[in-house]
Amino acid sequence: MNYFVIGFYALLIGSSCLAAYYQKRSLFLLLFTLTLVCFLMGIIGGQPALWFVTVLAGIIALAAGTSYAWREFLVLTLPRDMSRALKTAPLTASFGLFVIFIYAVMGIFAPVIAPHGEAEVISSAFAPADANMLLGADQLGRDVFSRIVYGARNTVGLALAATILAFFIGAIAGLFAAVRKGWLDQIMGRGADVIMSVPSLIFALLMLSIFGTSMLVIVVIVAIIYSPRVYRLTRAVAGNVVVMDYIEAASLRGEGTGYLIRKEILPNSTAPLIAEFGLEFCFVFLLIAGLSFLGLGIQPPTADWGSMVRENATLISFGDVTPLIPAGAIALLTVAVNFVVDWMLFRASGLKE
Amino acid sequence: MTDTKEKKKDVLLKVRDLRIEGYSDEKWIEIVHGVNLTLHRGEVLGLIGESGAGKSTIGLAAMGFARDGCRISGGTVEFDGMELTTTPKSDLRALRGLRIAYVAQSAAASFNPAHKIINQHTEAPVQYRIQKRLQAQEDAMELYEKLRLPNPTEIGFRYPHQVSGGQLQRAMTAMAMACRPDLIIFDEPTTALDVTTQIEVLAAIRDIVDEYNTAAIYITHDLAVVAQMADRIKVLLKGEEVETADTDTMLSSPQEDYTKSLWAVRSFQRPQRSRPKGDVVPVISVQHVDASYTSGEKVLDDVSFDIYEGMTVAVVGESGSGKSTTARCITGLLPPSAGKILFRGEELPADYHNRTKDQLRQAQMIYQMADTALNPKVKISEIIGRPAQFYGKLRGAALKSRVDELLDLIELEPAKFYNRYPPELSGGQKQRIGIARALAAEPSFIICDEVTSALDQLVAEGILKLLDRLQKELNLAYMFITHDLATVRSIADEVVVMRRGKIVEQGPKDEMFTPPHHPYTDLLLSSVPEMDSNWLTTLLEERGVDNVGEAANAK
């Protein structure tokens, strides 16, 4: 027993007792569960496990602080109706927005931020981190940090392009199907069912084995795989709008399909569609990352997070975290987008009642 | 009903300065502002008010219950000496079902679809160990019989979706009675039912409440209904009490202006017009129309009627009678399978896609639900302006002045409403915008589909007057779809009665409202509650309990 361990438990137990004394029921339950879990971890993992918990708590506290500050910043700087919505946003949502903002900056200004080129060999393979290379070098001696920065541009850019294309195809088809109904709707619905009944990764692998792995092929294939999902949602959302009397009034007036979609349906479907865009982006992003990880996505030497994990995977068995960094970068962005989408969906459902 | 008043006993429920808050737009807003309420044992109190008056919320608060997103923020609710706002949850729960029971508006949604009706019935008595299961089942059958449900020994063993709405509502009343509670809250139990069905549910509820001398709070927005059911009436407006009095006093001499205005509503009646003499072509002529939805049964069977210029034809019937379907056939949304529709003597193409712009312009619609009839994301000026722009090719200043003119016509101030969106408007204002949109096309014929039934009475009155004025000024022909005979009385020139897709009877209003009637018209007319506390009693005496509602309808 050293002072760290004693202090650690004393703090947990002390704060649990304080919470209990001030009748903060759920906070107490949370803290005390944490205490019990820590007992268990301490017994199994010893002091390192406790260190791990401490570091984790520190990171969470830091993230919470950043999110809080970021939210206040946004509330003060954004126009009024947006800031009003943000005021009540949970910290997770503001954390998500913050991460997305950082990634966007990283992607857009990649050449400025990265100290080295993405394909530039500057040292020996697997060189450790130093002042010149923040995260060390990869298997060919390229700077991992620079490649991560460029990866933000390549991987996210590719996913974004595929999502936008998928959205374009799916949403337009969905809107048309909802307005026109009849056989067109039936056929597109069946088609969507068929595409969706093949697991997305399997479908992608099949197509890539045939058409090769150029960027364009990836974008098109991924868009085709995910457009049925967008189609279904758009069809459902627009379907709910189409039954409204104002649509009937407009069609009885003799308005064309284009007017109905643009003026009457779209303005009433934007909220769920934006949330769906976020969700869809997560799926696409994970699929593309998965493909790259399998060596079937973006081809070297272009920096890409999925393939970076694959290239450095062997380091894991030496206890090195390098391959986890690009993987973590993928996870972090997806978490961020999911946090924001979760908040948006919650708002949408809350306002309905 | 009268004898319960003499048995005036001790106070059962005492609510003082009740305040309830609702959560909306991310903050708590008070929706009930200090309501007092006293209920004696065996007494029936009617709570009436417009939508948003907070009547349901108060009803639930009487059980110590607040829905998600609501909370009781102040005041006391004392039930038989127990303070419900501070009682622990488990004790409150032990009160519900046993001593206070609840009957919900929609029986179809409030019965669990996965269990037989009788098993849901016996749940509370078995839970509270009042009766053993079999005993409780027998008791349920007895209650079903008292509530005049058909096949009382068998009906409980069906699933909720196998039983009709009116029967389910009575089964729910039986369920509320299962533990013989001291108090039952009836939350608009007949609002979702047709008039003919409503009667028998009302009669059944009244008898059973009388028989067991149960106290009840009866919540409704329908004055005539509450007059039949309640000993005393409390009028609510926007979460505040307006006045309380005995039913008869309240009906004969209301004190407050608001109450008086509610009573006065049904007085509006315009003079009846008759068909123009001579050889005049009707604006719309429906001739022998049959219609059915895809692969279904016929929903319209040989429907024919004419509508002349400047006249109002009311099409009356209960849900499923085919009155809205007729409107869909006229507008061309549902092409009829046989028969034709003439506009000023000329046949209209069956499908609206094939009609010319001018044909489309001539027939306009005003909808029941103004909420779904106006696009919430489009400005008022655009909603009204679009038809003028679309048909009349108006642009710029001409368009703006036309919109202003239309807003003036519907008695809304143009400058105030020009740039607003529908969700910012009240129900009546929205309905007026709907009327303006129809007028913007300069039609000669307007279909009004239950235009007043979603509105509170005062507002509805205003809309009817407006429609009448517009008809005079613009010489419009109206087809007025409604299930509300009071509306028919006030505005119609001719009446068409429909039932199960067929026309039962039609003719000028005065003839239709004087006997002899067709038996169905008679049933329909007699089923509409009147503002007289003895109406139901008299009616049941005249017709007999077995000759109202579904039983009579089946004949």
Next chain:
Amino acid sequence: MGDVASLILKRLALGVVTLFVISILIFGAVEMLPGDIAQAVLGQSATPENLAALREQMGLDQPAIVRYFHWLTGAISGDFGNSLVTGERVSSTIGPRLLNTLFLASYAAAIAVPLAIILGILVALARNSVFDRVANILALTAISSPEFFLGYVLILYLSVKTGLFPAISSLQGDMSFGDLLYRTFLPALTMVLVVMAHMMRMTRAAIINLLASPYIEMARLKGVPSWKVIVFHALPNALAPIINVVALNLAYLITGVVLVEVVFVYPGVGQLLVDAVSKRDFPIVQACCLIFAATFILLNLAADVGSILTNPRLRHPK
């Protein structure tokens, strides 16, 4: 019961048709190769004689329709032809690996399904509490992490740093069942984490959706205790959504298994598929795709049939 039977039959027929369309899609995709399979296998430098010989051997001189039905009838009886790379029969390559994959998937499902449903219900009951929020954040994080991230994190912490479990799941025929479970624990755990998070969120949403219905409020107002509200009133109606959630996530396992197998070098179909794709060994790719798609369709079919069977309105027609 007539209604139910005909509904199920319709659904089954639809499943068969979908599977048929998918088989056309899988077969047709390969037909879309620039050039033909023989060209793709032998590459640009192949001599015309070699090409002709291979075409002959693969029956490419026959029209596509004939070859499709030949392939389909073969596939139904378990014969997918020979591998282009090794020349071995595809079925004998896939067979044992399919068993391995199924074992891994069922291992993960056996842990994830009950745990996720119970957790989902608990979280739905404690909705909007601190626990709900923490669980939501954790679940979102797990969903958002790619399988290989979770996999490598687990390898790093549970294998490399602590040595609790083996990082690579090498399987031998004579291992005891307990040993097998131990050796495949990490890949199974990876899949459990992802699938459980999905399933928990969906269960929670389904239950909360249900708890808002009027009959649940009615049950509460009848004085039914809250556990009884859940068990008697909510659960019977929650069966259909829960069955859907389970089937959907089992289907999700199929996709997840590919990445997980690669991370842990697990000898299953997923890894075989990835290898075959990079070597352009089309008979194997086609066979694997058909198997995965068929499982996926079957699971969705099971879910639909399950929700038809548990619908009281359909079970007790008027």
